Amino acid sequence: MQNSQGHGAQASRMHPWPVRISHWINAVAMTMMIGSGWGIYNDSIIINGLWFPHAVRIGSWAAESLLWHFAFMWVLAINGLFYLGYGFATGRFRRRLFPIRPRELIETVRETLRLHLAHEDLTTYNAVQKLLYIVVIVAGVMQVVTGLSIWKPVQFGWLTALFGGFQGARIAHFIGMTVIVGFVVVHVALAFLVPRTLVAMVTGGPRVAEPAE
Ligand code: HEM
Secondary structure, eight states: OOOTTOOSTTOEESSOHHHHHHHHHHHHHHHHHHHHHHHHHTTSOSSTTOOOOGGGOSSSSHHHHHHHHHHHHHHHHHHHHHHHHHHHHTTHHHHHHOOOOHHHHHHHHHHHHTTOOOOOOTTSOOHHHHHHHHHHHHHHHHHHHHHHHHHOTTTTHHHHHHTTSHHHHHHHHHHHHHHHHHHHHHHHHHHHHSHHHHHHHHHOOSEEOOOOO
16 A cells, blocks of 8 residues: 555656656757758748748758758657657556546646646646647657658658658658647746756656556
8 A cells, every 4th residue: 555655665756767868868869850850941941931040950051960860860769669668568658647637627727827837746747738748749759750751751652641742741740840849848948937847857756656557
């Protein structure tokens, strides 16, 4: 039997080490992928008038950006597979990210708009956090899938066709990037507004009881 502080035989950290390591590797890999992706985008823009200035690009010209993109895609994909494997195998995703109750979701949005968002209990994610984490995890997976169909449109022709061809896959890849960048802006701002969460993502945070599987 365990209490809510997790003083039980199966107590573990709010963020076990595999989550912390993969989270921070992902943060570096995403930064590299986004910055180098912006360098590649400039070579053949999708939205008229939208291009990325030198200061935010990784790689001084498109070919160099592409090399960075190809190098870090391995880091992103292998690390992502590790994080997903760990989350599914241990049941952590099911425990931490589900269920999401619509009533809770509406209530959390209301509280946030009133700037009343309580964040005393670090050990559980609120409904909005759960939803946003699921959205960004799916967006990350989709980036790898759309990325593959742009990288190898011949070998993965069937995948590229699913997105309506090369340009469709490119647009889907761009939309995925936009979703991730939007998430990261809000996510990092919230992490610095509630620095205890940031410390917990480094140290592991409080111990939590893991229900017997
Ligand atoms: C420097 C950039 C980043 C900082 C400072 C940061 C900070 C944090 C913190 C503090 C938490 C724990 C939140 C809590 O306990 O309430 C967290 C969780 C999370 N972050 Fe980040 N993050 C960063 C980048 C990213 C990026 C780039 C992504 C994905 C694109 C990401 C995805 C996630 C996810 C999915 C979780 C939940 C992890 C889990 O419990 O499995 N983060 N982040």
